[in-house]
Amino acid sequence: MPNTGAEGVSGDALQVAVGVVRDAADRVLIAQRAPARHQGGYWEFPGGKIEPNETAESALTRELAEELGITVQATRPLICVPHDYGDRRVYLNVLEVLDYTGVPAGLEEQPLRWLTTDALDPAAFPAANRAIISALQLPLHYVISPDCTDPSAWLAGLQAALQRGERLIQFRVRALAGSDRSALAAEALRRCHAHGARLLINGDAALARSIGAEGVHWTAAQLQQLSRQDVLAAGVSGGSCHSPAELALAESLGLDFAVLSPVAATRSHPEATPLGWGQFTQWVSETALPVYALGGMRPDDWDQARAAGAQGVAGISGF
Ligand SMILES: Nc1nc2c([nH]c(=O)n2[C@@H]2O[C@H](COP(=O)(O)OP(=O)(O)OP(=O)(O)O)[C@@H](O)[C@H]2O)c(=O)[nH]1
Numbered sequence: 001m002p003n004t005g006a007e008g009v010s011g012d013a014l015q016v017a018v019g020v021v022r023d024a025a026d027r028v029l030i031a032q033r034a035p036a037r038h039q040g041g042y043w044e045f046p047g048g049k050i051e052p053n054e055t056a057e058s059a060l061t062r063e064l065a066e067e068l069g070i071t072v073q074a075t076r077p078l079i080c081v082p083h084d085y086g087d088r089r090v091y092l093n094v095l096e097v098l099d100y101t102g103v104p105a106g107l108e109e110q111p112l113r114w115l116t117t118d119a120l121d122p123a124a125f126p127a128a129n130r131a132i133i134s135a136l137q138l139p140l141h142y143v144i145s146p147d148c149t150d151p152s153a154w155l156a157g158l159q160a161a162l163q164r165g166e167r168l169i170q171f172r173v174r175a176l177a178g179s180d181r182s183a184l185a186a187e188a189l190r191r192c193h194a195h196g197a198r199l200l201i202n203g204d205a206a207l208a209r210s211i212g213a214e215g216v217h218w219t220a221a222q223l224q225q226l227s228r229q230d231v232l233a234a235g236v237s238g239g240s241c242h243s244p245a246e247l248a249l250a251e252s253l254g255l256d257f258a259v260l261s262p263v264a265a266t267r268s269h270p271e272a273t274p275l276g277w278g279q280f281t282q283w284v285s286e287t288a289l290p291v292y293a294l295g296g297m298r299p300d301d302w303d304q305a306r307a308a309g310a311q312g313v314a315g316i317s318g319f
């Protein structure tokens with residue numbers, strides 16, 4: 001996992017290991033921080049400071065034994081979140097606990113709750129946790145639609161993706177205009193909702209609003225012109241990024257996630273120089289946002305993307 005321990009871009013930030021513990025009903029465990037502690041009163045995911053000789057996983061194993069009385073057996077990185085509280089800079093290394101023994105109990109008298117990920121309200125958590133909650137609510141795949149010349153073939157492709165289990169779709173249709181385009185978007189949204197999937201409209205907040213889509217996918221050019229109000233009004237916001245500066249802008253605008261490309265060479269953008277996983281990992285470690293890897297990705301590449309610090313993979317062909 002990127003940037004665990006005292007080295008790297010996080011500088012002198014306090015390194016913290018944070019765990020997402022699930023029950024058999026797939027609810028996640030949260031605990032309330034005592035009033036006198038840093039960010040006291042807020043709810044948190046259990047965890048604590050990483051000692052100098054520990055990895056994020058070994059620190060989490062120790063903290064969850066101390067705080068909850070459980071034994072962690074297996075973890076997987078979810079997201080890393082750098083955050084500056086003003087009085088303290090933290091770098092949260094968030095791990096999903098895939099397997100544990102024991103029954104979690106509040107051994108430090110902290111109140112505990114189990115919630116579905118949909119029920120997690122960022123306002124109840126420290127500010128850094130907004131990114132963790134976004135990551136928990138976003139799937140491993142982000143499907144970007146191909147352009148549309150034949151609406152019935154296009155809809156059949158969408159239907160196949162939904163039937164395969166895809167749950168986050170970007171409507172990226174530029175070859176149609178006017179009522180043809182809005183009718184296709186409305187039909188796409190209807191089909192998405194029939195499968196519990198969310199639809200983001202590429203570059204067109206007005207269309208998203210008029211059909212009631214979940215949100216907008218902003219182009220890199222649009223990010224340069226946007227305000228935080230535009231982002232708030234859009235619902236769920238994703239954005240296209242190609243550099244650390246664009247990732248920082250997306251984060252400061254309050255987007256929910258970013259897509260960083262191109263990771264590998266692609267036919268759709270032959271002129272662009274691929275980042276490779278090394279550059280990708282470095283840049284992603286510096287942003288709090290969940291980031292999808294785009295460019296030459298296949299659906300099965302999600303675990304390699306996760307290991308590089310990504311939320312998952314995005315793509316058009318093959319998805
Ligand atoms: N455990 C945890 N810490 C978080 C979360 N979000 C967040 O910003 N933090 C910050 O991470 C820092 C370290 O966490 P901690 O206070 O649990 O550390 P710890 O268990 O070692 O506690 P201690 O200070 O009692 O020894 C705190 O500044 C806390 O505000 C979260 O979801 N879980």
Ligand SMILES: [Mg+2]
Nearest residue numbers: 046047048049
């Ligand atoms: Mg703690």
